[in-house]
Amino acid sequence: MTQWKKICTLDEIPRLGARVVARETSPNIALFRTAEDQVFALLDQCPHKQGPLSQGLVTNTHVTCPLHGWKIGLVNGQAQEPDVGCTATIPVHLEDGWISLESGPESH
Known part of the structure; x- marks a missing residue:
């Protein structure tokens, strides 16, 4: 069973x-x-040079890394072509205005 932690x-x-x-x-x-x-929730590092994605520009369902401009998909963590790489995603739950992250033993 999935456990959620309010953030x-x-x-x-x-x-x-x-x-x-x-x-x-x-x-x-x-x-x-x-x-x-x-x-959406991602590990806060670009797959390219580990730049802090949290400091990037959010557009639609992508975030642009502030270091070298890689666009990372918020849905799947994948770098947009021609760049190649992936950042881990974390399951998110939004209910009654509260954001929760998966907190079970399998979470990142």
Whole structure:
């Protein structure tokens, strides 16, 4: 059974913005909010040079890495062609305005 850990409210993340969720192990998790209030979670590092994706520009369902401009899909963590690579995604649950992340033993 999936267990969820409440992280923050949707209103705590600006539209087209991000919030960092600190972890004891590196890398941290980045929560992203789209213009349509969809929420996604990725490990906070670009697959290219480990740039902090949480500091990138969010457009539609992509985030652009602030270091070298790689576009990473928020849905699947995949780099947009011609770049190649992937950042791990973390399951997110949005209910009653609260954002939760999967917190079971299999989570990142």
